[in-house]
Amino acid sequence: MLHGLVPVPVHWRKVKCGKDRCKRCPHGPYPYLRVKKEGRWRWKYLGKGWQPPEGFTRAGEFRERLARYRRIVERLVELREKLGELERGLRL
Template sequence: MEEERKALEALSPLPVYWRRVKCGKERCRKCPHGPYPYLYLKVKKGGRWRWKYLGKGWQPPEGFTRPREFLEALAGYKALLRRREALLERLAEAERALS
């Protein structure tokens, strides 16, 4: 279980979306352009969600994982914790029965 926890800590989920965006020029025939990487972040002022452009040449950092993959790993870890708690409870019941 310690290995699973360390593997989970090594993951860094980022809500990165690849968006096609309009350039704003009236006569542009290639709109929308992209796709370009954006983060979808909650801004402290007003608590509103905003898109943050990451840059045309953005590369994922080492240890990057998609949020869905992170949530799946987290769900697996939580299942292990629940199983451990159930086993500990059964062990405690068995000890009480023997006493």
């Protein structure tokens, strides 16, 4: 159900250009992916013109939706337990 909402793990980073006298550093933000390569985490630059795919869900929005989903599931479990107690009470 939630797999369609999973965000692309894109990080918007500001980076230094490496010039000694650059007064505008850091530059950006630029889109990067954090990928594991040869057992170490690396940053992969996505390119200047990168655009999020259609239906892209931002990480913050995804976390909010996931938290709401978990609260709903917790409430359903509580209601099922209460319903079970009521059913047992009616059988007596």
